[in-house]
Amino acid sequence: MTTHAPHPVRRLPLPEFVAMMALVSAVVAFSIDSMLPALPEIALELTPGDLNRAQLVLTAFMAGMGFGTFFSGPLSDAIGRKPAITFGFALYAVAALAASQAQSLEFLLAARFVMGLGASAPRISSMALVRDLYQGREMARITSFVSMVFILIPAVAPLLGRQVIHLFGWHGVFGSFVVLAVIGATWVNLRQAETLPREMRRGFSAKSLVSGIIEVASNRQVMLITVVLALGFGQMFALLSSAEQIFRVIYDRGESFPYWFAIMALFAGSASLLNAKMVFRYGMKRMAREAYVMQSVISLVMVVLIYGDLLPEVLRFPVFFFWAVTVFAMAGVTFGNLNALALQKMGHIAGTTASVVSAFSTFGAVAIAAPIGLLFDGTLRPMVAATLICSCLATVLMSRIREG
Numbered sequence: 001m002t003t004h005a006p007h008p009v010r011r012l013p014l015p016e017f018v019a020m021m022a023l024v025s026a027v028v029a030f031s032i033d034s035m036l037p038a039l040p041e042i043a044l045e046l047t048p049g050d051l052n053r054a055q056l057v058l059t060a061f062m063a064g065m066g067f068g069t070f071f072s073g074p075l076s077d078a079i080g081r082k083p084a085i086t087f088g089f090a091l092y093a094v095a096a097l098a099a100s101q102a103q104s105l106e107f108l109l110a111a112r113f114v115m116g117l118g119a120s121a122p123r124i125s126s127m128a129l130v131r132d133l134y135q136g137r138e139m140a141r142i143t144s145f146v147s148m149v150f151i152l153i154p155a156v157a158p159l160l161g162r163q164v165i166h167l168f169g170w171h172g173v174f175g176s177f178v179v180l181a182v183i184g185a186t187w188v189n190l191r192q193a194e195t196l197p198r199e200m201r202r203g204f205s206a207k208s209l210v211s212g213i214i215e216v217a218s219n220r221q222v223m224l225i226t227v228v229l230a231l232g233f234g235q236m237f238a239l240l241s242s243a244e245q246i247f248r249v250i251y252d253r254g255e256s257f258p259y260w261f262a263i264m265a266l267f268a269g270s271a272s273l274l275n276a277k278m279v280f281r282y283g284m285k286r287m288a289r290e291a292y293v294m295q296s297v298i299s300l301v302m303v304v305l306i307y308g309d310l311l312p313e314v315l316r317f318p319v320f321f322f323w324a325v326t327v328f329a330m331a332g333v334t335f336g337n338l339n340a341l342a343l344q345k346m347g348h349i350a351g352t353t354a355s356v357v358s359a360f361s362t363f364g365a366v367a368i369a370a371p372i373g374l375l376f377d378g379t380l381r382p383m384v385a386a387t388l389i390c391s392c393l394a395t396v397l398m399s400r401i402r403e404g
Contacts, residue, residue, distance in 0.1 A: 010193050011133060018145045020192065024085060024126045024184050025146060027092065027119050028065065031177060032058055034161035036244045037258055038170035045170075046105040053105065055241045055373045059366055060109040062237065064116025065123070066362035072121040073128065073355025074212055078204030080196050081129040081351075086185050088121020093181040100174035115177070122184060124358055128351040131343045132195035139343070140284045143336030144276035148269050158258035202349070212352035224401050225342045226357045228394045229335065230364025232292070235390040236331045238369035239324060239383060242376050249378055251317045264321065268328035275333045284337035285403040291333040292395040298326050299388035306380050320380065327387060341403060 011017065035057060043054035068088075076084035092115050099111035127143075134142050164172045202208050216222055243261065248254030271291075279287055302323050305311050311319055339357065346353040368390065375382040 012191060014142075014145075016191070018142065020187050021126050021130060021142075022146045022148075023180075024122045024188060027089075027122050027177075027180060027184060030157050030180055031061055031115060031119060032240060033157035033261070034164075034173055034176060036158050036240075036261070037162040038165055038173055039244055040248070040254075041165065041170045042105075042108070046102075046108065052374055052376060055370075056105075056109055057112055058237075058241050059370050059373075060112040061116040061119070062362060062366045062369075064113035065120045066116070066359050066366060067113075068117035068120030069124050069355045069359035069362060070213075071209075071355070072124040073351035073353070073358075074202070074209050075121065075204060075351070076125040076128050077196070077202045077212075077349060077351035078208075080194050080198075080201065081125045081132070082188055082192065082194050084125040084351075085122045085129075085188050088118045088125070089181040089185040090118070091121075092118030093178045094118075096174040096177040096181070100171045102171070118181075120358070124351065124354045127339060127343070127354040127358075129192070129195050131350040131354070136340065136344055137280050137284060140279045140337050140340035141276050143340055144272045144279060144332075147332050147336045148272035148276070156262055158261045162258050202352075209352075212349050213356055215349065216346065216353050216356040219346070221401060222342050222346065222353065222357060223360075224397055225338050226360045227364070228288075228292075228397050228401070229338050229342075229357065229361035230368065231390040231394040231397075232331060232334050232338075233361055233365035234368025235387045236327055237365050238372040238386055239327050241369055241373040242383060243324075245376055246320075246380070246383075250380065251320070253317070260321070264325050264328060267325045268332055271329035271332035272336070275336065279337065283403050284341050285398065285401055288334040288337045288341075289395065289398040291330045292391050292398060295326060295330045296388065296391040296395050298323060299384055299391055302380075302384040303388050306384050323384070330391075341401065 012020070039054045039057065042057060047053040072084060072088060075087075095111050095114035095118055099108055099115065102108035102111060130139060130142055130146070160176065161173050164176055168175070202212070244254070244257055247257040247260060253260060275287055302319075305319065339354070342357045343350055343353055368386070372382055372386045
């Protein structure tokens with residue numbers, strides 16, 4: 001099978017390109033993280049009888065994004081990266097406006113699902129755009145830089161969300177999503193050249209869609225990487241979904257949660273920078289595998305400490321905070337490397353490959369995270385146990401993945 005070599009396209013200066021791709025892809029993280037401070041108010045207003053159901057606001061977005069990724073990649077292979085990104089941002093913005101008017105949890109969940117559909121196009125098309133210009137370890141280096149900025153941007157999202165809620169209530173948070181969509185679409189259309197020439201585009205039809213999905217799904221390496229991504233994304237999203245409750249209920253830090261979250265994200269963002277510097281020397285597979293090994297060991301220690309109730313009161317929050325940072329740092333090291341590995345030999349259908357990998361891994365992550373979030377019982381037990389299981393399974397599967 002031939003690979004899709006990067007073709008001559010005017011490249012933006014690397015700092016601007018990384019910042020632009022980070023902003024485009026950050027629509028996902030921003031759409032989740034800035035909602036975290038709003039969950040208590042949403043729960044009290046729309047589902048007072050079952051406060052845990054407010055977490056479905058996050059899950060509905062992820063489900064919509066997972067469903068949308070089946071189509072956004074093939075769409076970008078058919079019409080180009082820039083039009084697909086623009087269309088996705090437009091759908092996302094319209095759904096955000098609808099969500100701002102929600103008076104019931106059901107309507108809000110439906111709007112969040114459509115927001116996820118729209119967000120899938122910028123997320124997937126930006127990955128394919130990067131693959132059009134870079135490949136292999138060079139792509140992994142770029143995606144690591146993107147991941148670093150991607151983490152730093154939503155580090156302030158809960159703080160921004162809290163300020164917006166203070167001024168306009170939780171409905172007002174959705175206005176910030178519209179602003180993000182306008183900025184992202186405008187930046188891409190004004191500065192980024194189209195990276196997929198017309199002669200290299202594929203028709204958007206049921207036949208081409210099915211044939212592309214079959215080609216990707218029949219690639220054993222890509223499917224292994226997809227499962228590993230689902231395990232990594234699942235444990236991170238489970239922690240993210242319950243983060244506000246953990247800080248508020250277990251550690252009585254609900255008021256200061258946005259600040260702690262920002263500090264946690266900043267610490268975790270350094271892992272992406274470290275990966276960008278080391279991936280050329282050690283390779284994508286080794287960096288990802290070692291990250292999962294380390295997470296397995298740390299989570300095993302956490303399981304022993306939490307289930308054995310071995311931590312004195314003064315150490316409980318610092319130890320939890322350190323563990324949470326490692327979970328997010330693991331994502332910063334692994335996700336860029338794994339996506340680069342998946343796309344390495346699939347450049348001729350980069351959009352479709354990114355779609356299949358993201359769709360399956362997102363649905364897998366939701367299937368992992370949703371039950372864990374709903375099992376929250378005022379302790380860390382379900383969370384640390386699930387993280388240990390996911391990290392150990394990912395470590396085992398990494399031994400079957402090849403690089404090169």
